Amino acid sequence: MNKVxxxxxxxxADLEDGATIAIAGFFFxxxxxxxxxxxxxxxxxxxxxxxxxxxxxxxxxERAQLVRNRQIRKLIDSYPFYRSATKGMEDPLEQAVRAxxxxxxxxxxxTLAEKYRAAGAGIPAFYTPTGVGSPVEERVISNSPVPxxxxxxxxxxxxxxxxxxxxxxxxxxxHAYQGDSEGNLRYRKTANNFNHVMATAGxxxxxEVENLVKPGEIPPDEIxxxxxxxxxxxxxxxxxxxxxxx
Amino acid sequence: MIALRTSKEIRDGSxxxxxxxxxxxxxxxxxxxxxxxxxxIGMLKTGPLAFGEEVDQDLINASCQAVxxxxxxxxxxxxxSFNMIRGGHIDVVVVGAYQGGGKxxxxxxxxxxxxxxxxGGIGGSMDLCAGTTNLFIAMEHTTRDGEPRIVRELTxxxxxxxxxxxxxxxxxxxEVTPPGLILKEVFPGLSPxxxxxxxxxxxxxxxxxxxxxx
Numbered sequence: 024m025n026k027v028x029x030x031x032x033x034x035x036a037d038l039e040d041g042a043t044i045a046i047a048g049f050f051f052x053x054x055x056x057x058x059x060x061x062x063x064x065x066x067x068x069x070x071x072x073x074x075x076x077x078x079x080x081x082x083x084x085e086r087a088q089l090v091r092n093r094q095i096r097k098l099i100d101s102y103p104f105y106r107s108a109t110k111g112m113e114d115p116l117e118q119a120v121r122a123x124x125x126x127x128x129x130x131x132x133x134t135l136a137e138k139y140r141a142a143g144a145g146i147p148a149f150y151t152p153t154g155v156g157s158p159v160e161e162r163v164i165s166n167s168p169v170p171x172x173x174x175x176x177x178x179x180x181x182x183x184x185x186x187x188x189x190x191x192x193x194x195x196x197x198h199a200y201q202g203d204s205e206g207n208l209r210y211r212k213t214a215n216n217f218n219h220v221m222a223t224a225g226x227x228x229x230x231e232v233e234n235l236v237k238p239g240e241i242p243p244d245e246i247x248x249x250x251x252x253x254x255x256x257x258x259x260x261x262x263x264x265x266x267x268x269x
Numbered sequence: 270m271i272a273l274r275t276s277k278e279i280r281d282g283s284x285x286x287x288x289x290x291x292x293x294x295x296x297x298x299x300x301x302x303x304x305x306x307x308x309x310i311g312m313l314k315t316g317p318l319a320f321g322e323e324v325d326q327d328l329i330n331a332s333c334q335a336v337x338x339x340x341x342x343x344x345x346x347x348x349x350s351f352n353m354i355r356g357g358h359i360d361v362v363v364v365g366a367y368q369g370g371g372k373x374x375x376x377x378x379x380x381x382x383x384x385x386x387x388x389g390g391i392g393g394s395m396d397l398c399a400g401t402t403n404l405f406i407a408m409e410h411t412t413r414d415g416e417p418r419i420v421r422e423l424t425x426x427x428x429x430x431x432x433x434x435x436x437x438x439x440x441x442x443x444e445v446t447p448p449g450l451i452l453k454e455v456f457p458g459l460s461p462x463x464x465x466x467x468x469x470x471x472x473x474x475x476x477x478x479x480x481x482x483x
Contacts, residue, residue: 049310049347050333051326075347076310076392077333102390106289108383120388127388132309133351133396140348153355153399156374156430158387166388200327212344213310214327219346247346266326266335 025204026256027235031061034229034255038062038194041096043071045139045195045221048078051266053214055196057231057259059085067094073192074100075139075217076132079116081264090115095125099190101132120166129164130187136220138190143223143252150177150184160185195225198259199248202232203239206253207246215247222252231259273298274454274481275363275407275437283360284313284353286397288377289332290365291407307359309393311350314342331393354393355400362401364394364428369406369419371470373433373445376425387426398429410438411467419443419450420469440464442481449473454481 028034035058038044044062048054059082062070072079072095079086080103089095098120105111112118119125130138131153141149154160155176162171175186197218199208208230210218222228230248235258272294279285279295281303287293296306296317306315309331316337319325324335353359368376377394398404411417419436436443441464442454452461452472457480465472 049331050329052310052329053327076331077390102392104383104390106390111383121385129388129391131391131395132347132393133355133400136347136351151355151399153396155399157395157427159391159395164387164391166385210346211327212325212338213308213312213329215344215346216310217347220348262326264326266324266329266333 024206024250026206026250026254027204028255028257031057031257034257035061035065038065038067040067041069042067042194043073043192045073045192045225046078047075047195047197047216047218047221048081049076049213049216051081051264053198053210053216053218054078054081055198055231056082056085056262057257058196058229062094063088063092066092069096070094071097071099073190074098074103075135075221076100077102079103080105086116090119090125093124097126097128099128099130101130101135103127103129123166123168126167127165131159134187136217138187139217139220139224141189142191143220146189148186148188150179150186152182152184154185155183190224192225193227195221195228197222197228197230199230199232201234201236201241202230202256203236203241203250204256205238206230206250206256207238207241208232208248208253209241209245210247219248222248227255228253229255229257231257233259233261270483271407271409271437271439273483274442275405278405278435278437279304279361284358285361285363286354286359288362288364288394288397292363292365293332295363295407307353309350309354309397311345311347312338312342314339316342351393351396354396357400357402359401361403361405362397363405363407364398366406366408367418367425368423369408369433369436370423371421371450373431374423375404375406375428375433376423377428378426394428398432403434404429404432406433406436408438410440415467417467417469440467443472451475452478454479456481
């Protein structure tokens with residue numbers, strides 16, 4: 024199979040307004056920056072961006088442009104804002120959330136990881152102990168003016184668990200150190216984080232890879248994401264950035 | 270100093286996750302000990318912070334700091350990481366809380382301070398608190414204005430309830446038990462009354478109360 028696309032425009036030809044896109048990355052590590060730039064360039068609107076842990080915080084220019092262009096309808100994440108309250112008050116994304124212009128849904132990180140995994144695994148819902156006794160137990164943490172549906176919970180072995188649902192997405196944007204034309208991916212160190220689970224959860228997974236290699240060059244037992252989960256591959260340069268978080 | 274005292278409570282052979290804030294300082298005190306740090310981004314045997322030439326942009330911890338790896342380290346994805354966390358495989362979790370409640374509750378996020386209610390970052394805090402059997406809080410005893418952080422009922426959104434085992438502060442070491450909070454150690458020169466005056470729930474003074482050894 025040859026899944027390699029010659030350009031981001033061609034790889035995103037069927038990306039339309041209103042799409043739900045999983046964006047991998049944990050702050051600065053493993054963020055699909057080129058694909059984020061491409062969303063900005065294409066100008067698609069009303070997007071639901073389903074992140075894991077602050078991927079947009081790791082792509083500050085793209086984050087600022089997406090907000091300025093009003094392309095984001097909803098953001099799903101476990102940690103979407105800057106840690107510093109002062110920096111947060113000045114942050115256009117946070118301001119847009121406060122003003123109700125961007126909807127947010129916040130989940131505990133482990134719950135979010137499991138939502139993507141369950142989607143990829145064909146499991147519609149799961150019980151987790153995480154969040155029992157916290158605001159997360161009753162309903163989704165959200166700034167939506169429409170009250171969210173209450174969550175179900177039940178007891179197993181005299182301990183309470185919350186029912187959470189799988190999160191399928193139309194697209195998944197992932198970033199890998201190495202990829203081949205079959206879509207096999209290998210990540211580097213902590214740059215895997217959400218990439219693998221999101222690759223399994225997206226109906227169409229697009230992988231930007233720093234090193235495009237021939238099939239067989241990644242040793243078979245060193246492949247992190249088998250190509251079955253990946254529909255499109257793009258060669259991109261290795262990103263250069265400074266790790267700076269506030 | 271809070272980090273130093275907390276580090277003494279962690280046994281050799283433990284797998285540990287350190288939350289952001291004061292707990293990250295514990296990593297300085299456990300260097301050379303047989304303790305493995307788990308990083309929720311997907312790593313075991315996280316080493317000290319990386320500087321200059323050592324910085325690898327693909328190697329960060331959950332606080333987004335560049336770190337190093339120790340020999341015997343392993344990398345894995347976010348699903349595997351929370352498998353370890355939620356599945357109870359981490360022996361000790363130390364969180365830097367904003368408040369600790371009398372019955373073992375804790376509030377780890379400062380979302381209230383930004384006026385957005387419960388909207389704010391959660392990260393891995395809830396999973397970490399829910400999954401471990403040894404949850405420690407390492408925090409300052411009072412706020413900057415001198416208000417107690419150990420309270421009867423949390424006023425910040427709860428991260429977890431009934432899970433905290435030990436609280437380490439700059440003034441005291443407190444054990445959380447079903448009958449109540451037991452004051453085990455005090456900062457040298459302080460009396461139990463001093464500690465009680467800045468703590469909301471009534472403290473049970475341990476019979477073997479002693480001064481912190483630092």
